Amino acid sequence: MMKRWLISLIASLAASTAMAGDYLLTVTRPNSLHMIDLTARKLVRSYPLPGDGVPSSITVPVDGKVAYVLTNRNESVVGIDLDSGKQVFRADMSTPTERVKSMYGMTVTRDGSKLYVYQIPTRMKRTEYESLDTRIAVYNTADGIDAKPVTTFPAPRRISVLAHTAQNDRVVGIGWDLYVFDAKAGKLDATHALRNWKREGIGEPDILNLWNLYGQAQVLSSPYYVAKTDVDPASPEAFKVGFLTFDLNTEKLNFAEVANAEVGIFSSVINPVKRTVAFAVMNQLFKADLTKKEFVQKVELDHTYYALNIASDGKEVYLGGAIDTVAIYDTETLTKKAEIALPGGADQSIASMLLIQR
Numbered sequence: 001m002m003k004r005w006l007i008s009l010i011a012s013l014a015a016s017t018a019m020a021g022d023y024l025l026t027v028t029r030p031n032s033l034h035m036i037d038l039t040a041r042k043l044v045r046s047y048p049l050p051g052d053g054v055p056s057s058i059t060v061p062v063d064g065k066v067a068y069v070l071t072n073r074n075e076s077v078v079g080i081d082l083d084s085g086k087q088v089f090r091a092d093m094s095t096p097t098e099r100v101k102s103m104y105g106m107t108v109t110r111d112g113s114k115l116y117v118y119q120i121p122t123r124m125k126r127t128e129y130e131s132l133d134t135r136i137a138v139y140n141t142a143d144g145i146d147a148k149p150v151t152t153f154p155a156p157r158r159i160s161v162l163a164h165t166a167q168n169d170r171v172v173g174i175g176w177d178l179y180v181f182d183a184k185a186g187k188l189d190a191t192h193a194l195r196n197w198k199r200e201g202i203g204e205p206d207i208l209n210l211w212n213l214y215g216q217a218q219v220l221s222s223p224y225y226v227a228k229t230d231v232d233p234a235s236p237e238a239f240k241v242g243f244l245t246f247d248l249n250t251e252k253l254n255f256a257e258v259a260n261a262e263v264g265i266f267s268s269v270i271n272p273v274k275r276t277v278a279f280a281v282m283n284q285l286f287k288a289d290l291t292k293k294e295f296v297q298k299v300e301l302d303h304t305y306y307a308l309n310i311a312s313d314g315k316e317v318y319l320g321g322a323i324d325t326v327a328i329y330d331t332e333t334l335t336k337k338a339e340i341a342l343p344g345g346a347d348q349s350i351a352s353m354l355l356i357q358r
Helices: 004-019
Strands: 022-028 032-037 042-048 066-071 076-081 087-092 098-101 106-108 114-124 129-131 135-140 151-154 161-164 170-174 178-182 187-192 202-206 219-228 239-247 252-260 265-270 277-282 284-289 294-300 307-310 316-320 325-330 336-341 354-357
Touching (some): 022 066, 066 087, 066 106, 114 161, 170 219, 219 265, 239 277, 252 284, 265 307, 277 307
Parallel strands (some): 106 161
Antiparallel strands (some): 022 032, 032 042, 076 087, 098 114, 135 151, 161 170, 178 187, 202 219, 239 252, 307 316
């Protein structure tokens, strides 16, 4: 006969599994982090963030317990325990003699042990500013409040997104090219050409990527625009929109031009179940088949959205950024299912929206 304590344990585990679900994190002005229960379709908690200015990037380890947010005019990272709401980590990057900004590039390892932050330092002299070499700073998250980098290593300029691979010490950065760093050795390990690619009949790509939306599929993706150099410049075929995808587990990079460049797209995300399907957003919501290299669906939106993310089962996409709402769309039909308003009508600006499971 099964012992009572074992029955209780099994019931507890079953209950915790049943309670697990998708939650969405986003930030708004003036300095707030919000968590949305996507199953219940409601805002469940708002967290005031210390510091000044507009929060931007968010990164969370796999366990979904602590959210690390870039804030304080992009000079600080704060870690908020999502259960207690308490600040459990803080790294103020600037000093009296050195102003340090981070232009959105930040990621935490999957196990939550290390935080990587792309830094742009400037030495503050009495009569001039001295631009210093850009770098990636490494923090131990266990260092808590007033954390200092345990090390830094050089990184190229213009990196706007950092991503973690399956290995804690391998970090990906996207800028003019796509870089893979060996953080343990403190060096650039591989460069995948983007702006500097040599593709026959294809010019330099134009890429804007500020959003770390890779968590569900573990695929870093980005729309790009590019001119074809082997056709008449007046032809509708002369300028294309495409998607780059970089698998964070295999470190394999792919490109797919999907349509003539007749529309604008800000950001993209890959379906974690149907990994050859991408979604992209700006004034329309797009669905693209990366194997067929074409848009297969699109719908008009009621306003501009900057960012989007996707459910862990691939059945819904969530649109945000720009103003004060998060919209929910079905991935099969691209029909709108719900809309959630954020407190006080505060806008999200260029916030990255992260999906976590709890």
